[in-house]
Amino acid sequence: MPDLKIKISDLYKIFGSNGAAHIDKVRNGVGKTELLEKHGHVLGLQNINIDIFAGRIQVIMGLSGSGKSTLIRHINRLIEPTTGQIMIDGKDVLSMSASELLHFRRFDASMVFQKFALLPHRTVLANTTYGLSMQGIEQSEAEKRASHWLERVGLAGFEDRFPAQLSGGMQQRVGLARALATDADILLMDEAFSALDPLIRADMQGILLDLQSELHKTIVFITHDLDEALRIGDDIAILRDGNLVQQGSSQDIVLNPADDYVADFTKDINRARVLTLGTLSHQEPSVDGIALDSALTLEQAMNDLAASEKEAITVTKDGQMIGQVTMRDMIYAASRVKAGDGDTVTYR
Amino acid sequence: MALIDWSKITLTDPPQMPREVLRELKKGIDGTFREFSRGYGEAIENFFHPLLMFLKWFQDLLIETPWPLILVILGALSWWGSRSWKMVVGTVVAFLFIGWLDMWEDTMATLAIVSVATLLCIAIGIPIGILMARSDRVQAMILPVLDIMQTIPSFVYLIPVVMLLGIGKVPGLLAVMIYAIPPIVRLTNLGIRLVDKEVLEAADAFGSSYWQKLFQVQIPLALPNIFAGVNQTIMMALSMVVIAAMIGVPGLGVPVLRAVSNQYLALGVMNGLAIVAIAIIFDRVSQAFGKRLQKHREGEHGA
Known part of the structure; x- marks a missing residue:
């Protein structure tokens, strides 16, 4: 498991003049509608815990x-x-x-915004150096780093344009470069x-x-x-x-x-495009099947299976066999029918 | 002492203060203010003394500078502002005409007071506008004051100013500033309040301090509005030239006043048109400059 970076625990946000006064009510089960109607406060977040x-x-x-x-x-x-x-x-x-x-x-921590939030009076390059100048990095060094990131997002050659001269997609690349530049x-x-x-x-x-x-x-x-x-x-x-x-x-x-x-x-x-072989793989009396990697999606696997003469897939991970998936499993998984029982896969 | 004279109320006469009471009230206010100006007038005058010296110095400088140099400077300024040869030629021709019609010295005096008044309005007005933008309470306090400054007839505030400081350049300058400062304050406030919230949030997210946000985001983005304010302030300062002349400010207003009292049509029109010419030049140049500040908006599309 990778290292824990951000741990949010027991987070509540109540918007209004005195949110803190209503915390206990929310903890005791007062809902969003009731909080708004009876107390004039808006429940923003409640009991958020994320690692x-x-x-x-x-x-x-x-x-x-x-x-x-x-x-x-x-x-x-x-x-x-x-x-x-x-x-x-x-x-x-x-x-x-x-x-x-x-x-x-x-x-x-740096941030990318929905509406780009670029500084309209600054060029693309000067926008990208914004975070760096906040870090106190010297101008020429900041421009060097900013140019590097602009190139990485595919905006080399646009350094001297203003945001208003770029399309939305290009503006957001500037937003991304600006965020990445702070490292x-x-x-x-x-x-x-x-x-x-x-x-x-x-x-x-x-x-x-x-x-x-x-x-x-x-x-x-x-x-x-x-x-x-x-x-x-x-x-x-x-x-x-x-x-x-x-x-x-x-x-x-x-x-x-x-x-x-x-x-x-x-x-x-499209479930077939999301689900992977690894998710469906289960131990069954071994059937003769083609060997495919567990990270493949069903869509890719079905394609490969159809091209072969076989009826099943032997799922491998790092070259080791970890289980198998049959044609029937894949059809069930890709459609939304609940199938299987306790000791195989359960899905809806 | 009754505050309402009940006997005087009729259908056409609303309730009124008794005549004597009202007279006493006015006398009281006048007396108090006279006391005040006697007591503090000199101190206030001393406080403004450096300003007077500066004004005098600047006016003398403009008058004593050789006219070709003035033309070069004005031409350069209009080029710097507008980047248009038409504007430069127009400026030079207008000032040559002014000189030809024997209005050079008065025009220089007017330029001096208008420039100093504008600079002071900017120096005082922009910080006040920034404070207003920062706090709704400050805004609520200052807005009515601005309303009064803009709508009260100038003659009314000339009275206390003259009582305190007598007639001369400084009271004239104050009168001009009272009239001319509201637009720059209002538009600075407005411009800063209109800055895109998401851009401010981005500045915060990248760790900008209050001052970094103010100088690198808020003021630059408010600049077009601030500049519209500067333009308005210049125009309003120019429009006060004649009234300022009434309390002893030299310049193009003085001959206009003389023309009014003696019915000199030609003198009045010429000096009036000289004011108009200066106003048009200042307006066009400062507007072109303001537009240039927004060059980055060129090619903007909906996004």
């Missing part, structure tokens, strides 16, 4: 109003919590002094790709995954789009009305949705 691990992409998903943007802003304290604890590398962000917080924001371990991405059209969005997801395979940052990624969550998330947490309703891997979310809300989310996705 986020170093070098992984933690997706936080939910519909608008579910509190996901509020939650990510707690990590660098753009929003003050009502109560709770956020430990990052063993230090409590919420007890940092003003100057410690500035240092933390400058060096340890912070933690990258907070607030619906970073939601404002982009689908092709550009897929493109940006690809860029992010490429960079991540090399940089191994701890990324907290907010989205309302399950396809995006499944594509880039190592771990996924689902928020609803300020509550965490499910945490798990993409496989967990798709195979075992915690409630109807999550099931609703997963209803329309």
Whole structure:
């Protein structure tokens, strides 16, 4: 298991003139509607507990109003919590002094915003150096590093343009380069790709995954789009009305949705493209099958299986056989029928 | 002593203070202020003395500088502001015309007071605007004051200013500033309040301190609005030239006043047009400069 990077525990946020006064009511089960109607306060987040691990992409998903943007802003304290604890590398962000917080924001966590939030009066290059100049890095060195990151996101040659002269996708690349340039371990991405059209969005997801395979940052990624969550998330947490309703891997979310809300989310996705052989693999009296790696998705595996003469797959991991998957398993898993019994796989 | 004279109320006469009471009230206020100006007038005058010296120095400097040099400086300023040869030529021709019609010295005096008033308005107005943008309470306190400054007839505040400081350049400058400072304060406040919240959040997220945010994000993004304020302030300062002349400020207003009292049509029109010419030049140059500040918005699309 990788190292624990961010540990959020017992986090509550109640918006209003005196949120702290209503904490106990919320703890004792007063809901969002009642809190608003009777006490005039808005319940933002309640009882949030998440462990986020170093070098992984933690997706936080939910519909608008579910509190996901509020939650990510707690990590660098753009929003003050009502109560709770956020430990990052063993230090409590919420007890940092003003100057410690500035240092933390400058060096340890950077952020990418939904609407890019670039400085319109600065060139692309000067936008990218912003975080570096906050770190006190000398201008020429900052520009050197900024150019490097602009090149990495595919914007070499655009250094002297202004943000308004770029398309949305290009502006967000600047946003990404600006965040990466500070070399912070933690990258907070607030619906970073939601404002982009689908092709550009897929493109940006690809860029992010490429960079991540090399940089191994701890990324907290907010989205309302399950396809995006499944594509880039190592771990996924689902928020609803300020509550965490499910945490798990993409496989967990798709195979075992915690409630109807999550099931609703997963209803329309292409399950064969998400589920992997490793998830379905189980021990059965050995059948003669083609050997495939456990990380392959069902879609890829079905394709390979159809091309062969066999009826089953022998699942391997690092060259070792770990189980097998039959054609029937895959059909069940890809459609949404609940099948199997206790000792094999259970899915809906 | 009754505060309402009940006997005087009719359908056409609303309740009124008794005549004697009202007279006493006015006398009391006048007396108190006279006491105050007798007691502190000199101290206040001394306080403004450096300003007077500066004004005098600047005015003399403009008048004594050789006219070709002034033309070069004005031409250069208008080029720096507008980057347009048309503006430069227009400026030089306008000032040559002014000199030809024997208004050079008055024009220099007017330029002196308007420039000093504008600079002081900027130096005082922008910080006040920033304070207002920072706090709703400060804004609520200052807005009504600005409303009063903009709507109260200038003659009304000339009275206490003249009582305190007599007539001369400094009271004239104060009168001009009272009238001209509101736009720069208002537009600084507005400009800073209109800065995109998400951009501010980004500045916070990257660890900007309060001052870094102010100087690197808020003021640069508010600059187009601040500049519109500067432009308005210059225009309003120019429009006070004649009234300032009434309390002893030299410049183009003085001949205008003389023309009014003696019915000199030509003198009045010429000096009036000289003020207009200066106003148009200042306005176009400062607007072109303001537009240039927004060059980065070129090619903006919806995103």
